[in-house]
Structures are given as structure tokens and as C-alpha cells.
Amino acid sequence: HYQKDIFTGIATVARTPINMKLFVVVLCVYFILPPSRETVTVAPLPTTRAPHTTRAPPVSTARAFTTTQRTPPQPESGCALAYDAQYGVGNPEEGYRFGTRNDSHIRYAKLPGRQLEGFDLTMTFRTFDQDGGLIFYAASDVDPNQFLAVFMKEAQLNFAFNCGGETGLVVSAATYNDAEWHTVTVVRNNGHGKLSVDSDRVGAETSVTCNAPAVLTAPIYYGGLSNITETIMQHLMGFYQPFKGCLKGLMMNGQYVTEIQKRVNSLRCTDNIEDGVYFGPSSNTHSNYLKLQENFKVGFEISISMEVKPRNSTGLLLSVHGKKDFMILELLENEVVANVENGRGPFHASYKLGNKFSLCDGKWHKIHAVKSRHVVSVGVDGHFSDAGLGVSGSTDTRSALYIGGNERPISKVRGVRSRRGFTGCIRNIIIKETPVKIPLTAAGRNTHIGVCPVD
Known part of the structure; x- marks a missing residue:
């Protein structure tokens, strides 16, 4: 019966061409689309819109830490150990x-x-x-x-x-x-x-x-x-x-x-330390040193030995001077040299190294210089060089005995060929078969007594 009511309405309303076309469209939609079996209730829109608020994200109270990993110091080319500037x-x-x-x-x-x-x-x-x-x-x-x-x-x-x-x-x-x-x-x-x-x-x-x-x-x-x-x-x-x-x-x-x-x-x-004297890096104008035994005299005969663990391949190990005379012990390229002046011209002994970095391998090595009248010899780890021959017998020195460097610029120290002081550790200094006790007052510049870093 509802279809009859629809057509009756069409006949009543569709009295003009426009209305007729409109009702044709309505009928097509009605019969093509099936009726819904669900009732949908749409809530009316509120007449008043709630205010819009923007809340900031929570702020963390935790402190941010930036961890910068320190780049390990690099050793001199060919050496096993580096000088760490942070050590000081x-x-x-x-x-x-x-x-x-x-x-x-x-x-x-x-x-x-x-x-x-x-x-x-x-x-x-x-x-x-x-x-x-x-x-x-x-x-x-x-x-x-x-x-x-x-x-x-x-x-x-x-x-x-x-x-x-x-x-x-x-x-x-x-x-x-x-x-x-x-x-x-x-x-x-x-x-x-x-x-x-x-x-x-x-x-x-x-x-x-x-x-x-x-x-x-x-x-x-x-x-x-x-x-x-x-x-x-x-x-x-x-x-x-x-x-x-x-x-x-x-x-x-x-x-x-x-x-x-x-x-x-x-x-x-x-934690990684051992006994010894630590010498920081130096140059030909500024070196670090121990100043031992004022008015030290080499004389006719002397034997001096020490253990070294270098962090560079060259450097001054020992020096003592008089008005003309001197005795020098130093690390040079591919050799360890003892140089002596008795007042009538210098003479020296040289121990040749197979590799110029062989003493810079991170291990302890014993350096030994022996002088008897006009003869000098130098040894490394128990092996000695050929003797160097000079003239005259006594080496008349009277300055302090310097180890590792000198108070004066290296370039101005007579008889020295090194361009810098020693860098690394020295221990067990023995003079004429007597171990040398090193007081804290002997340290000069960047030299530290009693503790050497292992790495």
C-alpha cells in the first residue's frame, strides 16, 4: 500500500516538467538502493565548542651527559710507547x-x-x-x-x-x-x-x-x-x-x-705504574733532567750504568762538564754514543743498533759506559762496542752530573750531538758499582721521581 501512496504523491506533485524529473530520480534511488535494517541515531552537534588547549610535552628533569672518549696518544713512529700529555x-x-x-x-x-x-x-x-x-x-x-x-x-x-x-x-x-x-x-x-x-x-x-x-x-x-x-x-x-x-x-x-x-x-x-724516574718530552731548547752530585769529577776511571725505557728514539742520557773536559752519553740515530774530552781532543765509542727503534720497544734496556784513562767503551744489554781511544788520562769535570737533559738548551751543551733530551723512564743508576739515591730535590722541570707509567 505504501507504493500506492508514493505514486499518488507523484501524480499530485509532478504537475510540471521540473517536478516530474525530480520525482523520477527519487524513485530510482528508492528502488535501486535496499532499505537499511539498522536504525542510526545521530547526536546533535553541541551548540558550544569546548576551548582547544595545547599541552607541552613533559620536560625531563634528568641531566644530559656528553661523554667524550679521549683519543689515545700516538707514539713516535717506530716506538711502542707514547707520551701521554694527560699524565701531568x-x-x-x-x-x-x-x-x-x-x-x-x-x-x-x-x-x-x-x-x-x-x-x-x-x-x-x-x-x-x-x-x-x-x-x-x-x-x-x-x-x-x-x-x-x-x-x-x-x-x-x-x-x-x-x-x-x-x-x-x-x-x-x-x-x-x-x-x-x-x-x-x-x-x-x-x-x-x-x-x-x-x-x-x-x-x-x-x-x-x-x-x-x-x-x-x-x-x-x-x-x-x-x-x-x-x-x-x-x-x-x-x-x-x-x-x-x-x-x-x-x-x-x-x-x-x-x-x-x-x-x-x-x-x-x-694503576699501571712501576719504579723509576719519568722524563716528559723535550726539545733542543727545553729539556727535563735530574741534577745529581754537584762538583762531579769523572777522573781517570769511571763506570756508569742505567736502565732505560725510551719513548723516543734519540736523546741525551748523561752529561758532565769541566772548563774544557766533558763526558757525554746519548742516544743517536742507530747508535748509543759515549763521547769524552780529556783536554786534548774528544774521542768516543759507538754501539751500533740493528734498528734505530730497537731501544724504543717498550722494554727496559741497560746502557753502560766505561772510561779508563784515555779509553772509553759503551754497552747495551751486556754487549759492548769497540773501544774509543784518546789522549791524556784524567777527565777533569766539576759541574753537576745531569741525567736525561740539562738546565741549558741542549744545542748549547758542549759535546752533545742530540737535538733533544730523553723522554721516557730511567732507573737503577749505578756509578762505580754504587747505586745512586735520587732525592726529590734533584728533579728539574717535567721530571718525576719514583713512579713511571707502564703504558
Whole structure:
């Protein structure tokens, strides 16, 4: 019946050609498309649109770190070991090595936090030295007799302080030169002082009178001193040496001490080390050296030997001079040469190397020079050269004996053919069958005593 109603409507509406065409289209759509069996309800659009907001992406509070991997230093062509410039720079996270020079230390400008009523001071150390040495020292510029010192003597920790009265002292019973890292904390609460190592109390607590305590002021020394006065020696109970080992993590009142005023001859604290004297790189105008035995006389006979581990293929090993006479030992291209002047013309001996880099292979080699009157010979690892012959017998020298370089520019040192000083390590210097003891004061320029990097 609905079809009848549709056609009735068509007949009624389609009385004009336009309406007739329109209804024909409607009928076609109706009969061709099947009716839907589902009822779709469309919700009316809201009359008010909600405001559009844009939220920024969450910001991370994590700190971004950029890790730059350091390019390993490259050795001289043909050599096994390189000179690492970072060795003399150091790193506060891995620690600084002190005690390779008599003046090695770090000076800080100030200490954080309050001090008058009390404080706590913490630092981490390691050493294998029989004593240890100075770890920390500071005094007051208002009253120089007020001070704080932490040092190791005979491998025992000492904590000494004065706050305007008597001097307090706490000494550990145990020793700590086992080459392991240890953390020491010293606490002063008014006149009471105590010492802890690795969180354990060590030594007996001390108690002294504090009369008008003063603030500790710069210079604040870490690892050593720049100069030693009679007053400081009294504070240190008559014992001083720079700390022979590594230090890191200096804290005062729970805050790191960071304001470095000056850093002098403190090195990287590396694990791969061995005994010896380390010489940094040099040129013909500036070399590094040991200055041994003032007024050294070669005389009629002498035997000098040393073990070397070079980081370059050429360099000056030894020199000593008189008004005319001299004795030189040096590494040259493809040879080790001993050159002697007795006053009537130089003469020399040369040990030829099969390869000019054969001594630069990362291993220790023994160099030996023997001079007897007008005859000289030089040996490498037990093998000797032919003798060099001269005139006259005595080599009358009177300057200091220099090892590895010279105070003067290399180009101005008489009898030297090298263009630079020695770079690398030297150990076991023996003169006339007597081992030479090397004091820290002998080191000149970039020379460090007691520790050589292996790599």
C-alpha cells in the first residue's frame, strides 16, 4: 500500500516538467538502493565548542651527559710507547698522585662551611710508602699557631690541631700503606678531636682548650707544601714529606672543596705504574733532567750504568762538564754514543743498533759506559762496542752530573750531538758499582721521581 501512496504523491506533485524529473530520480534511488535494517541515531552537534588547549610535552628533569672518549696518544713512529700529555694534568675523579717532586701539592682558596665551633674534614687516600706524608695542612692568618694537619708518619695517621690553646693530637694504632683506598675523617668539636678511618673510630679521642678559635685561611695545602717554615715543622711534629701516593674526594662539612688556587706537580693516579724516574718530552731548547752530585769529577776511571725505557728514539742520557773536559752519553740515530774530552781532543765509542727503534720497544734496556784513562767503551744489554781511544788520562769535570737533559738548551751543551733530551723512564743508576739515591730535590722541570707509567 505504501507504493500506492508514493505514486499518488507523484501524480499530485509532478504537475510540471521540473517536478516530474525530480520525482523520477527519487524513485530510482528508492528502488535501486535496499532499505537499511539498522536504525542510526545521530547526536546533535553541541551548540558550544569546548576551548582547544595545547599541552607541552613533559620536560625531563634528568641531566644530559656528553661523554667524550679521549683519543689515545700516538707514539713516535717506530716506538711502542707514547707520551701521554694527560699524565701531568690529572683527574679529580680518579685522584691526583703526589710525592714525585718535593713541591708537589694543590693549594685551595677557601674551605666551605663554618669552622669556629667545629668541623669535619674527609679525604680518601692510598699509598704504599713506608711513611706516607702530608695529606692536609691549613693555618689561620690571624693566629698562625692555630692550625689543622693530617699526615702519615710510619704509615700511621696523625691528626693534629690547635684552636687557641694546647695542641691536640690523635694517632691511629694501625698502619694504612697497603696501596688500598681508605677514607679518613677528622672531627673537631670545640676542643674535642677524633679520627675515623673507613667509618671506624681509630686512636684515642683528644680534648684540649680552645681560646678564641680562628678561621683557617688560604693557602690551604693538599698533598704537600710549597715551602716549609719552622712553625709548620713544629705543627707536623718535626716530620715532613709530600704525600707519596694518591688523594681524592676532599670534603669539609659535607661539601667538596673545589676552589683550586694552584696545582703543582700533581699527576694522574693510574694503576699501571712501576719504579723509576719519568722524563716528559723535550726539545733542543727545553729539556727535563735530574741534577745529581754537584762538583762531579769523572777522573781517570769511571763506570756508569742505567736502565732505560725510551719513548723516543734519540736523546741525551748523561752529561758532565769541566772548563774544557766533558763526558757525554746519548742516544743517536742507530747508535748509543759515549763521547769524552780529556783536554786534548774528544774521542768516543759507538754501539751500533740493528734498528734505530730497537731501544724504543717498550722494554727496559741497560746502557753502560766505561772510561779508563784515555779509553772509553759503551754497552747495551751486556754487549759492548769497540773501544774509543784518546789522549791524556784524567777527565777533569766539576759541574753537576745531569741525567736525561740539562738546565741549558741542549744545542748549547758542549759535546752533545742530540737535538733533544730523553723522554721516557730511567732507573737503577749505578756509578762505580754504587747505586745512586735520587732525592726529590734533584728533579728539574717535567721530571718525576719514583713512579713511571707502564703504558
